[in-house]
Amino acid sequence: MTLYWEEEIETLPRVGLESIQLKRLQHLVARVYETVAPYREKMDAAGVKPEDIQSLTDLAKLPFTVKEDLRENYPFGLFTVPMDQVVRVHASSGTTGKPTVVGYTKKDIETWSGLMARALTCAGVTSKDMVHNAYGYGLFTGGLGAHYGIERLGATVIPVSGGNTKRQITIMQDFKSSVLLATPSYALNLAETMEGLGVDPKSLSLRVGVFGAEPWSENMREEVERKLNIKAVDIYGLSEVIGPGVAMQCLEGEKGLHIFEDHFLPEIIDPDTGEVLPPGEKGELVFTTLTKEAFPIIRYRTKDISRLFYDECACGRTLVRMEKVTGRTDDMLIIRGVNVFPSQIEHVLMGTEGVEPHYQIVVNREGNMDTMSVEVEVSEDIFSDEIKKLENLTKRIQADIKDMLGVTCRVKLVEPKTIQRSEGKAQRVIDNRKL
Amino acid sequence: MKVEQIAVFLENKSGRLAEITAKLAEENINIRALSVADTADFGILRLIVDNVEKAKATLKSNGFTVGITNVIAVEVADKTGGLAGVLKTIDEEKLNVEYMYAFVNKTGENAVLIFRFDETDQAIESLQRTGYTILSGKEICAL
Numbered sequence: 203m204t205l206y207w208e209e210e211i212e213t214l215p216r217v218g219l220e221s222i223q224l225k226r227l228q229h230l231v232a233r234v235y236e237t238v239a240p241y242r243e244k245m246d247a248a249g250v251k252p253e254d255i256q257s258l259t260d261l262a263k264l265p266f267t268v269k270e271d272l273r274e275n276y277p278f279g280l281f282t283v284p285m286d287q288v289v290r291v292h293a294s295s296g297t298t299g300k301p302t303v304v305g306y307t308k309k310d311i312e313t314w315s316g317l318m319a320r321a322l323t324c325a326g327v328t329s330k331d332m333v334h335n336a337y338g339y340g341l342f343t344g345g346l347g348a349h350y351g352i353e354r355l356g357a358t359v360i361p362v363s364g365g366n367t368k369r370q371i372t373i374m375q376d377f378k379s380s381v382l383l384a385t386p387s388y389a390l391n392l393a394e395t396m397e398g399l400g401v402d403p404k405s406l407s408l409r410v411g412v413f414g415a416e417p418w419s420e421n422m423r424e425e426v427e428r429k430l431n432i433k434a435v436d437i438y439g440l441s442e443v444i445g446p447g448v449a450m451q452c453l454e455g456e457k458g459l460h461i462f463e464d465h466f467l468p469e470i471i472d473p474d475t476g477e478v479l480p481p482g483e484k485g486e487l488v489f490t491t492l493t494k495e496a497f498p499i500i501r502y503r504t505k506d507i508s509r510l511f512y513d514e515c516a517c518g519r520t521l522v523r524m525e526k527v528t529g530r531t532d533d534m535l536i537i538r539g540v541n542v543f544p545s546q547i548e549h550v551l552m553g554t555e556g557v558e559p560h561y562q563i564v565v566n567r568e569g570n571m572d573t574m575s576v577e578v579e580v581s582e583d584i585f586s587d588e589i590k591k592l593e594n595l596t597k598r599i600q601a602d603i604k605d606m607l608g609v610t611c612r613v614k615l616v617e618p619k620t621i622q623r624s625e626g627k628a629q630r631v632i633d634n635r636k637l
Numbered sequence: 638m639k640v641e642q643i644a645v646f647l648e649n650k651s652g653r654l655a656e657i658t659a660k661l662a663e664e665n666i667n668i669r670a671l672s673v674a675d676t677a678d679f680g681i682l683r684l685i686v687d688n689v690e691k692a693k694a695t696l697k698s699n700g701f702t703v704g705i706t707n708v709i710a711v712e713v714a715d716k717t718g719g720l721a722g723v724l725k726t727i728d729e730e731k732l733n734v735e736y737m738y739a740f741v742n743k744t745g746e747n748a749v750l751i752f753r754f755d756e757t758d759q760a761i762e763s764l765q766r767t768g769y770t771i772l773s774g775k776e777i778c779a780l
Contacts, residue, residue, distance in 0.1 A: 526736075
């Protein structure tokens with residue numbers, strides 16, 4: 203039997219759902235237009251007024267919001283309420299120096315907690331469960347976002363956060379953790395560590411894993427399920443929208459994750475033209491928040507590639523499903539959970555004397571770990587007849603990249619002209635991970 | 638009395654050495670000595686040839702990264718202890734060797750040791766003072 207957190211809304215016929223969405227959207231647009239100058243300016247420039255939103259399809263009249271808008275208004279410029287009503291902020295990793303900051307009112311935290319509780323219920327988690335929350339606690343939305351949802355659900359939360367893997371396993375054994383929340387790669391790390399310690403996952407109480415925060419493949423799901431002897435389900439979210447709990451895979455369905463549409467309105471657009479695509483077509487996922495107070499966002503371009511399915515799900519939920527995200531429109535790489543932009547690596551290379559602007563980033567998954575190697579062509583300026591000098595150069599670049607990104611990579615020197623030259627847009631990244 | 642040595646950057650992949658030697662042969666360039674230093678990812682080929690400028694131009698036009706460095710060629714008798722004697726002197730003179738390689742000349746009487754020092758000029762001075770024969774590039778090619 204399917205478990206629901208809020209059965210009425212989760213199974214509401216779409217007509218009813220859409221009428222709620224429209225009301226909320228109209229209210230949101232009016233409020234944002236009135237309170238946030240950058241939104242008002244963009245809408246004025248596009249010649250659209252709040253009263254132009256007469257149906258859900260009118261959403262397409264509104265301008266998009268992109269990450270750059272958040273940076274330009276750093277830190278709190280897009281908040282719609284005075285700071286005394288903001289009870290929490292989170293931030294995502296800064297990619298060009300500044301992180302993007304999001305805020306929550308007391309009611310936002312309640313909404314978010316409810317959505318996380320709803321998501322966990324989708325995965326069959328109940329108040330009887332012992333939930334091992336291995337998402338990182340801190341500015342990252344994962345740890346605390348999940349934490350509040352687990353408490354709201356009434357389950358027991360173990361706020362174990364990331365790291366100290368052996369201790370985590372001891373805790374799993376002693377506390378009888380029944381649900382694991384983590385990034386899928388960390389789940390595999392846990393499985394390997396167990397193997398090393400001779401701990402049989404079957405001897406644990408783990409039943410289900412809720413995994414997200416990084417792209418992962420169906421193959422990886424199978425591996426996690428087999429190695430940890432659990433059911434592995436997918437959770438989706440991003441801090442700009444709210445954090446984890448935007449969409450969640452149910453135990454019954456097989457075609458993606460249910461988007462919690464009463465709070466988040468999804469669209470799929472053509473990333474090049476910005477045109478809204480019909481259901482079932484692949485494109486960039488765009489979200490509009492319908493209920494958030496402190497930091498609502500209109501038509502936020504996630505850069506995640508997905509599809510939307512409106513057909514009925516075996517679980518009985520009427521909420522649209524999004525296909526598991528395995529790609530992005532930009533070239534951002536997620537290496538061991540860290541966002542890496544080729545431009546940052548370029549920045550380091552170009553700051554190294556004599557290094558030519560011909561480089562390539564090769565990403566592989568060795569075992570369960572992402573590895574990144576940066577290939578640099580050897581010019582006469584950096585070449586030496588001494589091994590030592592070339593090795594010092596690669597070590598220096600490696601250290602600079604580590605300083606900048608916090609990610610260890612391998613720097614490989616290659617012969618000149620061996621990196622493919624671009625015909626237009628350079629192909630900087632070769633991602634061999636099968637996601 | 639320095640000898641010009643050509644250094645070529647090589648990725649560790651099959652056929653690269655064959656390609657370089659073939660290109661040099663096409664241009665009638667004779668290799669007198671060579672050594673390859675390698676790491677897991679790359680190697681450095683060092684060559685003593687009879688026509689440095691032509692070799693450099695040939696390799697560059699074939700897309701290789703090429704550098705020219707000064708090394709010292711020391712001639713010693715090809716007999717037991719020949720190398721040991723030179724190295725002892727180098728140690729006593731506190732010269733720092735970056736790398737070295739050796740070959741035996743055609744008559745088989747003498748061996749030629751190629752040294753890359755930190756301080757090339759100082760090394761020449763020290764070795765000559767202690768009685769060693771230092772060969773020029775021309776002399777090496779004439780061997």
